[in-house]
Amino acid sequence: MEAKQLVREVMRKLTSREELTEEEIRGIIEGIRDDKISSVQIGGFLVALLMKGQTVREIAYIAKAMRDVALPLNPDVPGELVDTCGTGGGLPTFNISTATSIVAAAGGLYVAKHGSRSISHLSGSADAFEALGVNIELEPSEVEELIEKIGICFLFASLFHPVMGKVWEPERELGIKTIFFTIIGPLINPARAKCHINGVYKLELVRKMAEVWSLLPHKHILVVHGVDGLDEISLIGETHIAEVKDGKINEYTVTPEELGLERCKIEDLAPGDPQYNAKVIRDIFEGKEKGPKRDAVLLNSAGAFLVGGKVSNLREGIEYAKKVIDEGKALEKLEQYIKASHEIKKKKKL
Template identity: 30%
Template sequence: MKAILNRLFNHERLSRKEARQVLLDISHARYNHVQVASFMTVFQMRPVAIAELQGFRDALLELCVPFEVEGMETIDIVGTGGDGKNTFNISTTSAVVVAGAGYKVTKHGSYGVSSSVGSSNVLQELGYTFTNDTDTLCRQLDQANICFLHAPLFHPAMKEVVPVRKQLGMKTFFNMLGPLVNPVQPTHQLFGTFDLELSRLYQYIMQETGRRYSIVYALDGYDEVSLTGPFRLRTNESDTIFTPKDLQAPQLQQQDLHGGDTPEEAARIFRSVLEDTCTEAQKAVVVANAGLAIQCLRPEQSLSDCMVEARESIESGKARRTLDQLISMN
């Protein structure tokens, strides 16, 4: 590691092969936590290169617990985290709404590191039991249209970096990696990124995979469609800037999206959206993100029609019943 760090401190880049090997070595506990922290900090000082991000991704996919869905069309809806906005769990709520609309969702997530409450925190609070038993997950996907892949169970090799990430308490390149290493490698994916350059990196990597994608970056720094201002949307076919008005949605303020500071408060907001007892702002932002996810699956449909599907999933009670069914299948 000393040689690698010296190279990085001298502004050198790692090749894809070298980046893969370093992450494999980290996962096999070949370095101490101080060395790992130093390595992670390098990428706070300068952007991660495409080859480096690809190499890190290669290593994590190589090490992960596999989960095959046998060619089934599924989607993941995931933000990188690390935007520092402390919003409620918009991506995870949107995932349930999309499942309620009748689409298959293989959601990948974990505990909050750089935010108060991550997707795993809120689902655990709601009563969901994490598992990497593929029979259980396939049954959930079949009957509830959604299953949740708790990252620590599918990436056990990454337990070596968990204490380092917690002690650092800030976004690292692992925030960038999380959305890219869903073990299912779903056919469709809606990404939210906290950084414009990162959205470009994701686009490059996704083009290489040949899968369908939509990549969101809110121009005011959110890693999702926040409706607090314009956002940039990159897809397989286009690169467009939208405003809330383009979506016929309200212009929101940051306080409208506050997620609370505890899993209990986050779970209350989560369930209130699915029960359609939330604020209009909370509902609007979930409908926007769920609508984008549906359009990723159905690009021939207008975004307006896709948002209507998302809204109907909430207002008909389908989204709430989806969550209840998922939790009852533990």
């Protein structure tokens, strides 16, 4: 079916509140990639899908198609890749998932950290890594090499997903917030990491995202939401978790006290600009920050070590993360990553 006919059929179905097929969604995504669908048609599709509401299967179909049209990444590593990408949109905090990704790599996991610049807050993962001194604008082959050699690299979403750039402008002009810049992001890691801590900004998304993950290739997923509004494992209060493993979903809640940590206030985790957030991360790794900010990183790093198979529960993960930071391994990994991200570009120019 040519693009014009496809768009009309898709719009008819969406306005009739009918579920789209995988083939229809794939056709739309490929049409956007190939510039066969206009910005007006993209805008119409976004609004109609938003108004109808996306089913679990439709979200999974979009994720599959977006993965397939992304620039491919295939790092050769033993074991599974880990990602710590959330939806964003929750209460603002310093870049906890960014710090967590570095601790995870320092603890022996291979991390493909997918992310972008901030849309809703002061500093996204891309902004934080840049402020730390990391070169984030790398070619796919360079990203693969860093993951293989040092165990971590940031995957800058805008460099790997051509469709995202084409969806962004209609979405911005319409002033709407669709799934492409919220819940789709964690599902479309270009390296197809199968182990994730996937934070979500609304409680009702926990089960829904877990069901989506169950339809995608995965090994071990934690979909998490702090009921206070965090898209992280929360140090402020209760966290609702849906754990996805072998296609099965197990839901439970945890509190900081159950895991041996003290609760804090949201103000204790407040963000600043990228330079401030980078300083917080360094202070944690250098042992200067011993309070709630460090505990929040320990808690979320525990989740990474759990999905990555280093520990069997979150309590063990917290102790593992403490050891990684206290022995200076997290700081060492950060410095190694900064240096390698620049050297790989210099090597290419020679």
